[in-house]
Amino acid sequence: MKxxxxxxxxxxxxxxxxxxxxxxxxxxxxxHGDEAVQALQSGILAETGVYRYNQIEFxxxxxxxxxxxxxxxxxxxxxxxxxxxxxxxxxxxxxTGLILLLLLFGDxxxxxxxxxxxxxxxxxxxxxxxxxxxxxxxxxxxxxFAAIVCGWRYVQSRRPVWALLAGASLALMHAxxxxxxxxxGAMVLALVLVCAWKRWIDKEPVRLREVAKPKHMIPAVxxxxxxxxxxFSSFFTNWRGPWDSVATYGGYFNRARESxxxxxxxxxxxxxxxxxxxxxxxxxxxxxxxxxxAVGFIAAMLKKTDEHGNAALLRFLAFYTVIxxxxxxxxxxKTPWCMLSFLHGMILLAGVGAVAIWRWMPNVxxxxxxAILLAAATLHLAKxxxxxxxxxxxxxxxxxxxxxxxxxxxTLVKRVEEIAQLHPDGxxxxxxxxxxxxxxxxxxxxxREFDHLGYWDAVPDEPDAPVIIAATALHPDLxxxxxxxxxxxxxxxxxxxxxLLYIRSDLWDKFIRKQMKRSAK
Amino acid sequence: MRRSRNVxxxxxxxxxxxxxxxxxxxxxxxxxxxxxxxxxxxxxPKNIPPGTTVQKSTGKARPPFMAPAGTTNVALxxxxxxSDEEPIIGEIEMITDGDKEATDGSYVELGPGLQWVQVDxxxxxxxxxxxxxxxxxxPRVYRDVVVQVADDADFITNVRTIFNxxxxxxxxxxxxxxxxxxxxYEGQLVDAxxxxxxxxxxxxxGSTANEQNHFIEIEVWGKSAK
Numbered sequence: 210m211k212x213x214x215x216x217x218x219x220x221x222x223x224x225x226x227x228x229x230x231x232x233x234x235x236x237x238x239x240x241h242g243d244e245a246v247q248a249l250q251s252g253i254l255a256e257t258g259v260y261r262y263n264q265i266e267f268x269x270x271x272x273x274x275x276x277x278x279x280x281x282x283x284x285x286x287x288x289x290x291x292x293x294x295x296x297x298x299x300x301x302x303x304x305t306g307l308i309l310l311l312l313l314f315g316d317x318x319x320x321x322x323x324x325x326x327x328x329x330x331x332x333x334x335x336x337x338x339x340x341x342x343x344x345x346x347x348x349x350x351x352x353x354f355a356a357i358v359c360g361w362r363y364v365q366s367r368r369p370v371w372a373l374l375a376g377a378s379l380a381l382m383h384a385x386x387x388x389x390x391x392x393x394g395a396m397v398l399a400l401v402l403v404c405a406w407k408r409w410i411d412k413e414p415v416r417l418r419e420v421a422k423p424k425h426m427i428p429a430v431x432x433x434x435x436x437x438x439x440x441f442s443s444f445f446t447n448w449r450g451p452w453d454s455v456a457t458y459g460g461y462f463n464r465a466r467e468s469x470x471x472x473x474x475x476x477x478x479x480x481x482x483x484x485x486x487x488x489x490x491x492x493x494x495x496x497x498x499x500x501x502x503a504v505g506f507i508a509a510m511l512k513k514t515d516e517h518g519n520a521a522l523l524r525f526l527a528f529y530t531v532i533x534x535x536x537x538x539x540x541x542x543k544t545p546w547c548m549l550s551f552l553h554g555m556i557l558l559a560g561v562g563a564v565a566i567w568r569w570m571p572n573v574x575x576x577x578x579x580a581i582l583l584a585a586a587t588l589h590l591a592k593x594x595x596x597x598x599x600x601x602x603x604x605x606x607x608x609x610x611x612x613x614x615x616x617x618x619x620t621l622v623k624r625v626e627e628i629a630q631l632h633p634d635g636x637x638x639x640x641x642x643x644x645x646x647x648x649x650x651x652x653x654x655x656x657r658e659f660d661h662l663g664y665w666d667a668v669p670d671e672p673d674a675p676v677i678i679a680a681t682a683l684h685p686d687l688x689x690x691x692x693x694x695x696x697x698x699x700x701x702x703x704x705x706x707x708x709l710l711y712i713r714s715d716l717w718d719k720f721i722r723k724q725m726k727r728s729a730k
Numbered sequence: 731m732r733r734s735r736n737v738x739x740x741x742x743x744x745x746x747x748x749x750x751x752x753x754x755x756x757x758x759x760x761x762x763x764x765x766x767x768x769x770x771x772x773x774x775p776k777n778i779p780p781g782t783t784v785q786k787s788t789g790k791a792r793p794p795f796m797a798p799a800g801t802t803n804v805a806l807x808x809x810x811x812x813s814d815e816e817p818i819i820g821e822i823e824m825i826t827d828g829d830k831e832a833t834d835g836s837y838v839e840l841g842p843g844l845q846w847v848q849v850d851x852x853x854x855x856x857x858x859x860x861x862x863x864x865x866x867x868x869p870r871v872y873r874d875v876v877v878q879v880a881d882d883a884d885f886i887t888n889v890r891t892i893f894n895x896x897x898x899x900x901x902x903x904x905x906x907x908x909x910x911x912x913x914x915y916e917g918q919l920v921d922a923x924x925x926x927x928x929x930x931x932x933x934x935x936g937s938t939a940n941e942q943n944h945f946i947e948i949e950v951w952g953k954s955a956k
Binding site: 488489490491600603604605615616617620697698699700701704705707720721724725728 | 783784818819832833834836837839842867868869870871873897898899900902904905910936937938939940941942
């Protein structure tokens with residue numbers, strides 16, 4: 210009982226520590242284009258109450274519906290009343306939830322291993338960085354872990370409530386992101402391998418019907434289907450949604466082959482985790498987690514008893530993590546945040562590995578040395594997390610910064626706002642935004658308080674406006690069609706991608722006069 | 731008639747004498763022997779439109795810069811100070827160590843916002859050129875690049891601006907008419923026209939890449955003031 214209380218206290222303390230990395234300065238990093246797109250979807254849902262699943266452009270609905278909670282709590286009724294924190298708090302909660310779920314997993318993973326895994330989740334740079342990132346990935350990882358944890362609790366207790374919760378978690382995975390099928394596949398394959406191990410290596414009978422009773426499984430499946438249908442049908446208002454949630458996989462498989470996000474296979478993710486140095490500047494490594502996970506894998510395979518962690522569960526996690534890593538590495542479509550799914554598996558195994566190293570040490574001095582080295586390496590992870598989130602949060606030298614807008618976008622937005630202050634209509638001023646393939650995100654997010662915005666993927670017939678934001682590629686065409694005179698400044702959208710800001714001459718002159726007056730004061 | 735011819739001849743002779751004396755008196759000029767670092771990338775963005783505040787690349791090497799014979803880099807190994815006493819990366823001393831490469835251990839990263847670094851030439855100098863590199867590992871434009879010289883370290887006495895591309899006075903040092911430019915391995919060369927000063931200060935305010943400020947090297951080409 211006392212040990213359980215200490216375990217609970219340690220996990221809770223770790224969760225608080227995790228919040229210390231995840232909560233501060235949530236608005237500091239410029240919104241990524243993907244974050245901005247998601248935020249606008251949530252804003253539309255809050256303003257209109259309408260959500261329609263769009264299988265081509267967006268992932269599942271869970272992120273948008275869950276975002277309504279912080280919007281309500283902060284009394285934000287419109288998108289204009291929100292800020293970055295309103296949305297980024299959602300992944301913060303789920304990123305911390307990953308640690309709290311360990312409270313239900315201590316007997317399976319081993320309590321010491323669970324605490325180690327909690328600490329590594331709290332300080333892993335990738336985990337911390339993307340727990341502050343308004344996309345679906347952290348939610349997917351949390352729901353996936355919830356499904357595993359609930360499944361484990363069901364196997365331990367045979368109580369139907371855990372089966373129902375596991376079904377709901379699997380459905381929430383589906384309602385979050387299409388890549389849930391990779392986790393489903395890895396789970397099934399890992400279960401098969403665990404059963405095979407039990408049957409042929411442990412020479413023990415496998416009685417699946419005793420582990421998963423049909424009278425519990427059927428309601429669990431029904432709950433899963435209901436949760437998924439409720440969310441995809443936008444609470445029974447869009448019956449096409451559930452069908453589209455399945456039909457999306459046609460396009461999904463194509464996207465996995467044809468995209469700008471295609472990267473080489475095995476070394477992209479593992480290389481990024483083990484050692485990254487993208488330009489002169491700092492280097493990054495989560496090699497501690499990868500190394501400890503490898504040790505954890507070996508420990509899981511060697512495990513004979515269920516003391517300090519269940520052998521079958523550890524083997525399941527080991528197989529599941531390897532399968533997931535191979536599948537994600539093999540798929541050509543890669544973005545850094547996709548690795549969170551298997552990185553979390555690695556972190557769980559790393560907890561097992563850390564404890565295994567401790568136990569394998571023959572005496573107190575060697576145990577002390579191992580503990581000191583592990584603590585120092587963990588501290589290094591924490592230091593990297595701090596750098597990744599607060600110093601290099603939008604800097605291309607950070608491996609988790611992917612296709613990310615630089616802070617120059619904020620300079621551009623500030624300039625547009627300064628010009629609006631000088632315009633008689635204020636934020637009712639017309640701003641025309643144009644870029645091929647609509648490559649101007651996250652500008653719409655930052656101009657969400659403006660009333661008259663227009664977006665084009667080419668130069669419109671009458672482009673003149675007090676302020677125009679255009680891709681540099683459109684400049685020749687724009688020059689031909691403009692009748693007014695403009696001051697043209699350029700801003701970095703992303704590395705190697707510039708935007709031009711056209712400010713009508715009368716407004717620019719007013720602005721310069723104001724600047725000179727301010728300077729004179 | 732004869733008188734006017736004599737006046738004309740006298741004029742021609744006097745002019746010739748003046749040209750000869752002027753030529754002999756003028757200092758001999760030689761191209762400055764800049765040693766450039768290795769290029770890390772080739773070219774700058776091609777679609778920079780005319781009419782913006784950014785200088786369009788010519789695609790050709792910079793022509794030789796002529797300065798009086800004996801002009802050297804008087805900033806080499808000289809003391810550097812900065813508005814950011816605790817750089818994010820690197821040490822301030824790197825700015826005058828002669829290493830101009832865009833590699834690790836060559837550059838200093840200062841915090842966000844308007845920052846400056848200044849070089850103490852230790853004595854008043856006639857400055858002919860200031861050549862500097864911020865960070866030339868990728869094509870980026872640094873904002874509000876202002877180069878000033880002064881007679882005192884606090885930049886109170888005899889402050890003169892020799893380069894300013896802050897076109898909207900966002901740095902608060904006045905509106906500049908110079909062009910913004912993409913960082914390249916050739917660095918940014920400012921013609922200082924023999925101006926006399928002991929201190930050289932360069933301001934920047936972030937770049938199109940990020941809000942930090944970077945300096946790899948500053949060279950001040952000049953001679954001890956007579």
